[in-house]
Amino acid sequence: MEIWKKWIPIAGLPPHFLIDNILSNTEALFVTLKNPHDKKNITMSFEGSLYSNRITKKDDFFKKINDLKKKNGPSFYNDWSVFRIENSSYLQWLKKESYGVYERDDEYRMNHFIILGSNLVFELLIPGEPKFLIKASE
Secondary structure, eight states: OOEEEEOOOSTTOOSOOEEEEEEEOSSEEEEEEEOTTSSEEEEEEEESOOOEEEEEEGGGGHHHHHHHHHHHOTHHHHTOOEEEEESOHHHHHHHHHTTTGGGOTTTOOEEEEEEEOSSEEEEEEEESOOEEEEEEOO
């Protein structure tokens, strides 16, 4: 069974935000988050390998959110929006689809992160953790 853990990577990260932009190139993936209550943008930078990602409209993710609220209490999702997933079914799927290439956890230390924006749900399977840049909106 999946275990969702609140992930608090930096101080000052707001509990809720809009996923404003997702940009990917051959070297990195960048996700820009907007806080509707101030003029700061937060850019998450995922450098290096990106094994897999998926984007879902938030409206199509309500069953999962309701299941999490039942399991963890109503404030679980209301208080936070960035999670690290343990025992990930998404990661298990990728391992199976790759014919076991990623089974060697000592070589492929993948993390499953979920960002629950007010508009989208963005999931990533990546090695390591993202870097953050917080700046005032232009």
